[in-house]
Amino acid sequence: MLAREQSIPPEIRPxxxxxxxxxxxxxxxxxSPASQAAPPADEHALLTTALQRLRKAHxxxxxxxxxxxxxxxxxxxxxxxxxxxxxxxxxxxxxRKGDALAELDRLSLGQMPNSDERYLLRGELRxxxxxxxxxxxxxxxxxxxxxxxxxxxxxxxDTRLRDxxxxxxxxxxxxxxxxxxxxxxxxxxQECLRRFPRGRFASEATRLLGEQR
Amino acid sequence: MPAPRVRPLVLSAMLxxxxxxxxxxxxxxxxxxxxxxxxxxxxxCPSAEAVREALVGLRSVGQWPALSVAVRAxxxxxxxxxxxxxxxxxxxxxxxxxxxRATAVALVISTWTVDLPxxxxxxxxxxxxxxxxxxxxxxxxxxxGEKPEKMxxxxxxxxxxxxAGLLAATAGGIVPGGRVEFGRMRxxxxxxxxxxxxxxxxxxxxxxxxxxxWMRISAGVALDAxxxxxxxxxxxxxxxxxxxTYAWGQGYVANQSDWSPTWGLGAGIRAGIPWGRTRLWVDxxxxxWLREQSxxxxxxxxGTAATVNVPSWDAQAAIGISYVLQ
Numbered sequence: 001m002l003a004r005e006q007s008i009p010p011e012i013r014p015x016x017x018x019x020x021x022x023x024x025x026x027x028x029x030x031x032s033p034a035s036q037a038a039p040p041a042d043e044h045a046l047l048t049t050a051l052q053r054l055r056k057a058h059x060x061x062x063x064x065x066x067x068x069x070x071x072x073x074x075x076x077x078x079x080x081x082x083x084x085x086x087x088x089x090x091x092x093x094x095x096r097k098g099d100a101l102a103e104l105d106r107l108s109l110g111q112m113p114n115s116d117e118r119y120l121l122r123g124e125l126r127x128x129x130x131x132x133x134x135x136x137x138x139x140x141x142x143x144x145x146x147x148x149x150x151x152x153x154x155x156x157x158d159t160r161l162r163d164x165x166x167x168x169x170x171x172x173x174x175x176x177x178x179x180x181x182x183x184x185x186x187x188x189x190q191e192c193l194r195r196f197p198r199g200r201f202a203s204e205a206t207r208l209l210g211e212q213r
Numbered sequence: 214m215p216a217p218r219v220r221p222l223v224l225s226a227m228l229x230x231x232x233x234x235x236x237x238x239x240x241x242x243x244x245x246x247x248x249x250x251x252x253x254x255x256x257x258c259p260s261a262e263a264v265r266e267a268l269v270g271l272r273s274v275g276q277w278p279a280l281s282v283a284v285r286a287x288x289x290x291x292x293x294x295x296x297x298x299x300x301x302x303x304x305x306x307x308x309x310x311x312x313x314r315a316t317a318v319a320l321v322i323s324t325w326t327v328d329l330p331x332x333x334x335x336x337x338x339x340x341x342x343x344x345x346x347x348x349x350x351x352x353x354x355x356x357x358g359e360k361p362e363k364m365x366x367x368x369x370x371x372x373x374x375x376x377a378g379l380l381a382a383t384a385g386g387i388v389p390g391g392r393v394e395f396g397r398m399r400x401x402x403x404x405x406x407x408x409x410x411x412x413x414x415x416x417x418x419x420x421x422x423x424x425x426x427w428m429r430i431s432a433g434v435a436l437d438a439x440x441x442x443x444x445x446x447x448x449x450x451x452x453x454x455x456x457x458t459y460a461w462g463q464g465y466v467a468n469q470s471d472w473s474p475t476w477g478l479g480a481g482i483r484a485g486i487p488w489g490r491t492r493l494w495v496d497x498x499x500x501x502w503l504r505e506q507s508x509x510x511x512x513x514x515x516g517t518a519a520t521v522n523v524p525s526w527d528a529q530a531a532i533g534i535s536y537v538l539q
Contacts, residue, residue, distance in 0.1 A: 044316045051271045051323055078306050079317070082324040092329055113295040113303050113325045124331045135333075145300075160278075160328065170333055177337035177489075180444045185337045208339055 043077050046070045050086055060090035081107060085118070101125040116142050120164055123171050132178045139172035166192060170201045250277040250322075256286035259315035267312075267319035278326045284318055293321045338489025373397050374492065378533020382413040384524035385427075389414050392531060398439055405437045407450065411529070421510030421519040423464035429527070431456035431500070433479055441487075448483040448496070458506050458523060465510065477502040485535075492535040500527045 050066035053059045067087045074080065084103050091100035104122040109115045123138030142164060173188035189205040196202060250268075252261040259267075264284065268277065285292040285302075291314060294302040303321050307314045373395070380390045390413030398405030415428040435452025454477050461470035481498030506523040 044313060044320065047320050048271065048316065051320065055272050055276070055323070055327075079320060082320055085324050089327065089329055092331065097331070111301055113293065113301050113321070115301050117328060118325075121329050121331050124333045128331075128334045163328075167332060170337075173337045174333050174335055177339060180487075182340045186339060189337060189339075204336060208337060 043070070043074050043079060046073070047079055047083060047086070050083070050090075054086060054090055054093075060093040063090045064094075081112060085112070097125055097128060101129065116145050116164060117160075119145075120168055120171070123168070123175075127171055127175055130178075132175045136172060136175040136179065139168045139175060142168040143172065162196070166196050166199050166201065169195075170205075173205075249279055251281040252284065252322075253282070254284040254286065256284070258286060258309075258311040259284065259291075259318055260311075263311060263315035264318045264322070267315040268322060271319055271323045280326055282318075282322055286314070291318060293318055295322065295325055340487065340489070372399075373538040374535045375538060376492070376494075376533055376535030378494075378496075378531040380411070380413070380529045380531035383528045383530075384526055385416040385418070388416055390529070392529075392533065394535075396437060396535075398437060401441045402439055402446075405439065406435065407437050407452075408432070408434045413527075413529075418508060418521050418523075420508060420521050421465065423462055423468075423510070425460055425462050425508045425510070425521075427458060427460035427508060427523060429456045429458045429475075429502075429523075431527075433500075435479065435481075445484060445486050446492075448485070448494075450479075450481050450483070450498075452479055453477070454479050454500055456502065460508050460523075462510070473506055475502045475504040475506055477504075481529075490537040492537070493533075494535065495532045496530070498529045498531070500529075502526065 046066055046069055050063045050070065053063035053066060064087065067083055067090065070077065070083045071080075071087075074083075077083065084107050088100040088103040088107075091097075091103065101122065104118065104125065107118070109118045109122065112118060119138045119141045123135045123142070126132075126135035126138060169188050169192040173185045173192065176182075176188060177185035186209065189209055192199065192201055193205045193209070250265075252264050254261045254264065261284070264282075280296055283294040285294075289306060291305045291307050292302045293305070303325070305317050305321065307317055374397070376394050376396075378392045378394075380392055382388050382390050390411060392409055392411045394407055394409035396405055396407030409432065411431045411433070413428060413430075415426045417424050417426045419425075431454045433452055433454035435450040437448050437450045440447045456475050456477070457472055458475060459470070459472040462468040477500050479498055479500035481496050483494050483496035485492045485494030502525045505525055507520045508523060510519040512518065
C-alpha cells in the first residue's frame with residue numbers, strides 16, 4: 001500500500017483577486033518527478049551547505065550566498081522549492097521581510113508539505129505590508145484546514161497545532177477588521193478567547209471586545 | 214554504483230506502515246513520541262536509518278521536530294509525507310544512489326519542518342458597537358401605588374467626533390490654514406451637527422503705496438447629513454458662520470490696524486474613510502459672507518481714501534482626521 005504512486009493534489013489557492021498592479025510572476029511549483037532527471041550530487045551538496053550555514057552556523061548571509069549559487073546553477077532544480085523556502089528563511093533571519101515574502105509569493109504553497117505553517121507565515125507577512133485581502137485568504141486556508149479538528153483544538157495537546165490555529169485566528173481578525181468586516185473580526189476574537197482564554201492574545205482580545213461593549 | 218533496489222518492505226518498516234495505515238483509517242493521527250522524529254520508509258533505499266544519519270549532518274538532533282515522516286520509494290521517485298495530516302506529499306525525482314536519496318529526503322524534512330516565528334503585526338480595530346433594541350425584552354410595570362419613575366428613553370444617541378484638518382483657502386489668494394471641529398452624529402447614516410473654528414493664514418492686498426494684510430477667523434455651526442457605507446462615508450453640511458476680519462498695514466507712513474465682524478452662510482461636502490475609531494476625510498466648503506467688508510487707506514493730509522473690497526466669499530479644500538469619542 002505504501003509503495004503506490006500518488007498524483008500531486010491540485011494546488012489550493014485562495015479564491016481572491018491578487019492585488020492590482022502586482023505582477024503575475026509564475027508560481028514556483030514542484031517539478032513533476034516524471035519529467036525530472038535525477039538531481040546531480042552538486043545540487044544536494046549546495047543545499048546541504050546552505051542548510052548547514054543556516055541552521056548550524058547560524059549564518060544566514062553565507063547561506064544566501066550558497067542559495068544564490070544554487071539558483072544560478074539549478075534554476076529548475078528538483079529541489080528548487082526547498083531552495084526558495086530556505087532563502088525565505090534566511091531573508092527573515094536578517095530582517096528582509098519584504099524579500100522573504102516575495103519568495104513565498106512565488107511558491108505554490110498548496111503543493112508543499114506542512115503547508116499550513118507556510119500559509120500562516122505568508123499571511124502574517126502579507127498583513128505586515130497591508131495586503132489584507134491576500135492575508136485573509138492565507139489565514140482562511142489555515143483555519144479551514146483544521147475544520148475537522150476545530151471542536152477541540154483549544155484543548156489539543158499538539159502545541160504547534162494550537163499555536164498555529166491561535167495565530168491564524170488573530171491574523172484573520174486583524175485582516176477582517178482592516179477590510180471593514182467588523183462582525184467577522186469580532187467573531188474571530190471571540191473564538192480566540194473562547195478557545196485560548198489564557199493564550200497570548202487573550203488580554204488584547206478581551207480589551208478590544210470589552211472596550212466596544 | 215548499485216542498481217536501484219526497491220525491495221519489498223523490510224519487516225520493521227512494514228510493521229510501522231501497518232501501524233500508520235491502521236491509525237489513518239481509524240481517523241486519528243500518528244503521534245510520535247514526545248520530542249521524537251519518527252521516520253518510516255517502505256524501502257531500504259533509503260532506509261529510515263539512512264535518512265536519520267543524513268539529517269544529523271543538517272540539523273542538531275535536539276532541534277528535530279516531533280513529527281512523523283513517511284517515505285515511499287519507487288524506482289525513480291520518492292514521496293515524502295510530513296506531519297500528522299500528511300497532506301501535500303513532496304514528490305522527488307531521484308537516482309539510484311541510496312545515499313543521495315537519503316540526503317534528498319533529509320533536505321526536504323529539514324526545510325519544511327521549521328517553524329518560522331513571524332506574527333501578525335498590529336491589532337484589530339473594531340467599530341463601536343451599535344446598541345440593538347430588543348423588542349421582546351419584557352417591560353416591568355410599576356406596581357399599584359408605586360410612584361412611577363421618570364421614564365428615560367435612550368435612543369440611538371450617536372457618537373461624538375473631534376477632528377482637525379489642514380486647508381487651503383482660495384479667496385483673495387491661496388493661503389494655508391487650519392480647522393478644528395467637534396460634532397455629534399448618529400452611528401452610521403443620519404443627521405448630526407458640527408461646530409468648527411477655522412483660521413486661515415493672512416492674505417494681503419497692495420493699496421495706497423503699502424501693503425495691507427488681513428485674515429478672517431471664523432466659527433461655524435452646521436447641520437450634517439451623513440451617508441455611511443461599509444468602507445467610506447459622505448457628509449453634506451449646511452450652516453451659518455460668524456467671522457472676525459482683522460486687517461493691519463505694512464509700509465505706510467502710519468501703520469494702523471482694525472477689525473470688523475461679519476456673518477454668512479456656508480455649505481460643503483466631505484468624503485471619508487472610517488478606520489477603527491478614526492475617520493480620515495477630505496472636504497470642500499464654500500462660505501458667502503453677507504456683510505460686505507473693505508480695506509480703506511486714509512490719506513495722511515488731504516485727498517481721497519483708497520479702498521478695496523475684501524472677498525465676500527471663501528472657498529476651502531481641506532484634509533483632516535477625526536476621532537470618535539463615544
